[in-house]
Structure formats: structure tokens, C-alpha cells
Amino acid sequence: MMTGNLNVGRHYHTASILCDGKVFVTGGYNSGYLESTELYGPVTGSWTMSANMSAKRYRHQASILCDDQVLVTGGCCYIDSAELYDSSTGNWTRIGNINSM
Structure with a gap:
């Protein structure tokens, strides 16, 4: 099966499989x-x-949560924020910063 190309070429991104079978690619x-x-x-x-x-x-990092939301955290260079993608609405919510160690 052939797939189309991404609209934006990218590397160092994440790819997550959502519950509906779609693949969600972030950043890079x-x-x-x-x-x-x-x-x-x-x-x-x-x-x-x-x-x-x-x-x-x-x-x-991108993690699929039980309710099919995607939690995206960190990244280079030293981003301490986190945000949540709601796959049912297509919207992002910034949820705060990651605590430093």
C-alpha cells in the first residue's frame, strides 16, 4: 500500500497511532x-x-492517553512545557511546565 508524502518533511519528530487508526505526527x-x-x-x-x-x-516525547488524547512533553532544546492534544476536537491545551530536577 502506497501512502502520500507528508506535507512538511521532518526528522526528530514523533508519530503516534490514535485509537481510530490515524497516525498523528508532531514537530521535528x-x-x-x-x-x-x-x-x-x-x-x-x-x-x-x-x-x-x-x-x-x-x-x-508524545504519549497516547487512555481517552485518546496525546500528551506532548519536552524537546530540544530544553523545553520544559507540556501540552495536550484532544483528537476528538483537534485542539491543543497547554497544561504547564515539567518540574526541574
């Missing part, structure tokens, strides 16, 4: 840090742009 690097996100629809085989994160991130 392409001639600069990225705050952009994209959704891949396996039924259509295409990528669509989604809402931007509040911070540009690469080498960050």
Missing part, C-alpha cells in the same frame, strides 16, 4: 524547529495538516 526539524502537526488517514492514504502546537519541538 526541517531547516528549523517545527510546531506543525499532521494526521495520516489510512482509509484515504493521505496526510492533512492539523493544529500547531504552542511550542516548536524536536526530540520530544
